[in-house]
Amino acid sequence: MGIIGERVLRTEDPDLLTGKGTYIDNLDLPGAAHVVYVRSTVAHARIVSIDADEARTMPGVLGVHTFADVDADGYGLVPNDHPMLPAQIRRPVLASDVVRYVGEPVVAVVAETRAQAVDAVERVIVDYDPLPVLVDMEEAKSDGVVLFPEFGTNTVVKIPSGREADFSACDVVIEARIVNQRLAPSPLEPRVAASRWEAPDANGVRRFTHWQACQGAHSVRAPICEMYGLPPEQVRVIVPDVGGGFGAKAFNYPEDILLPWLAKKHDRPVRYTETRTESMNGLGHGRAQVQYVKLGGTRDGRLLAYSLDVVQDSGAWPRFGAFLPVLTRRMATGTYDIPSVSFTASSVLTNTVPTIAYRGAGRPEAAAAIERAVDLFAAEIGMDAVDVRRINVIAPERFPFKNTLGTTYDSGQYAKAIDLVLDAADYPALRAEQARRRAAGDTVMLGIGVCSYVEITAASAGGEYGSVTVHEGDDGAVRATVVTGTTPYGQGHRTAWAMLAADRLGLRVEDITVLHGDTDIVPHSEVSGASRSLQLGGTNVWRAAGTVVDRARDIAARLLEADVADVIVADGVFHVAGTPAVSVNWSQIIDSAEPDQLSAIGDFAQADGTFPSGAHLAVVEVDTETGKVVLRSLVAVDDAGRILNPLLAEGQVHGGLVQGAAQALFEEVVYDPDGNPLTGNFADYGFPSAAEFPSFVTVHLESPTPLNDLGAKGIGESGTIGATPAVQSAVIDALSHLGIRHIDLPCSPRRVWEAISGAVG
């Protein structure tokens, strides 16, 4: 016992760090051909003609395919992501008559080598007849131009207000328009996939194997089966090591779902690996909201009413991004008890990359809106925004707490998180330094930003497959095998699940093998996202191991001729409490067990999502002459319930803080008015490096959830939720003496300088 809570090193890392990991682009697939796509170079246009004659004659070219070819076989349309999306809008796997964003795949070129395919792609001539382009989501909302006339409007998802917020009792009401900018998820490994049809089995059925860097084998398999009319058992999806996903790899894309057709057509494996620029302009984007906030309360700081109206950019094709406001809505009031609230949202189509889930997916947007609003309200009544937060956060004794929008928060210590973060950062000293610099008229000003946040993890609740089997290994030693439905893409599931199993079974972490990401091994699985894996998948590994131990104790009791209630297990040895000298070990139990007796499946399903929370404090220095912001420190209190492995948790927090602070200061997908992407690589897109960040300070706080055996909530996204508003607030705070109340994200030097020059005239 006792490994829970230990800083166990990641068992994944030795292989990954020494090049022994298996990424799909490194898979040896004998005979595989390569597909490269001709992509739209215009944002919105009718396709007049496609001339692929020269491309077909290029060296190594095996085939050039358009929508018409795929459609002729009956596979022209991609399944919709969600049943609530409009049925009138069905996406063709390759652009059919109209292209709708720059980067959209139009023609598939298959060749012996990637280089040959790239060469041939350059020789395909697509003639376009331009159509009006919509880049601005608010312009799209007005329906002046309608992108799908047959649907009649650009609004694909609408959340109407339940009731209006009542501001009548408020002394002070602030209003603002806030941009939560479009971001590119930017995983280190871009989209990669491969498909291979296998030789016919005894019944003449050809199965096919599909490899995809994704966040869930079964969730990728289902649309493939739907599109091609195949039974699930005919399709094997394998997910080897994945180099990051951040939500964007939770979905199929046309580029990968076409591979089974291409592989069949060419009767050989076909593989796809995109370039960074293709990834920046093709992998789904995240965030992309314009928010109208209105917040009112009393002059002594009590918040009374809040309304949030969201315009969500869903991009050219409605996908998961169109539903982000649903998640934004659930914690729209943040950590505060606000009695009167309204929320409305419209998700609209534009001629840009479709939006999807990106780390936090709807929750960072909610936190950014309410936190900005609280800052503005505090400035208006002349109170420290920290004090406004303290007055309004939900008290710990009120959990479970149902917020005004109907969401029930499970547990939390919101005021304590604020106190801890202020203590850790020495808030009074920071304010004193700020005052000194202002008094001295320094060029470089200090800013302090504090954010209080709550978010939802495992939002869809439910379960996740997890089984544990204790058996004799090939070497004769006792081993356990965990099969999990979770799909790691960097989190460290193998380490974490091995810890859970080891702890219960009394085995060592290195005795546990964790299997995942293969539909022939894992019976079923969900998408690994929304920070659900530990609570759902982990709890089921924990429960399965517990069941196996219970059965082993039965066997041990029989062997020891003792009452099972008296048998305990310690360090893999079973004995009667008080007489450790007489014992049985796992080998003896394995020898005495019935087949499958030492194998169990966890039966846990969680009733609801859990609500991690915390407080972040950012300190920035702002050069008032140039607008440059330097992040001096970032202190994070993240309460994700009970922590299984602090090392893994900190890894998640650090990565999240970087991405959160990057949204505040660096990252923004930019399109010009014609819909041309201007941020198609890491030189133009503000993807930061370690040089731009200080070392982070993380502070421990645990409010276990009552909703699962482990008391665990998710921690994958908290960094991106708390850090963005904290850093943005710090930048604005540094300039508040100039009368500056708001600067939109990202607080780039240019935006900061423009705010300063606007304020000082």
Place this chain on the structure above:
Amino acid sequence: MIPAAFDYVRAGSAAEAISLIGQHGSDAKFLAGGHSLLPLMKLRLAQPSVLVDIGRVKDLSYIKDAGDHIAIGALTRHMDVEKSSVLAQHAPLLAHAAGHVGDPQVRHRGTIGGSIAHADPASDLPATTLALGATYVVQGPKGTREIKASDFYVGFLESALAPDEMLTEIRVPKMNGAGWSFQKFNRRAQDWAIVGVAAWRRNGDSGVALVNMGQTPVLASSVSGALKSGASIADAAELAVAEASPSADNNASVEYRTHLAKVLVRRALEQASA
């Protein structure tokens, strides 16, 4: 990110490289560290038919004290410029600026000659050597000639080098104890400068050049002229953009670039005068 097909030949000496370039005509390009050319080729913005690899020409990587100036071989890598004790003593501004090029990987591969020959107005070393009054030695089929840095940059990514000429040496006058400053304003450590300033000052003399403030690196002669006539640093810095023609991009408007140039020139001169 796969370049178009090209032929590849390797030169053992400068003379051989020039001869090879001559044979292959105007579609041929020299390949040194590759950190400017290869990205353009991978994006297929450049599609040379032949690359003449000069990376193994051994006698062009050196930093020598040549009396009144320091002679730097064109194939000297940025990291060697940055760490050079000779430059630390005689041209610390250049060594310091080289330490701000790209990131450590770029600095271990990229060369000073490649950076200058590429003539990117957003690069650090063209402007820095311009501020220092450097002279570039180029070799062609008819022998060698010297080109002043102030005559070298003729347009965007365009220099006075003929297609069959190769930059072989950079001659940087000794700074003789001049005060100096390099101001690189960017968002991320490895970025190109949004605006950069290289400046030195000694008694009445000065040299100030701007990074990313026009189609070429820009010598801010008006600033030096004003200082020579006794203007204050603040007043001289107001003339920072007299010779510049900044353009707008994602990071900066023309107005912001202009403002930054004035602030950075003032800061550079203050530091160089301290």
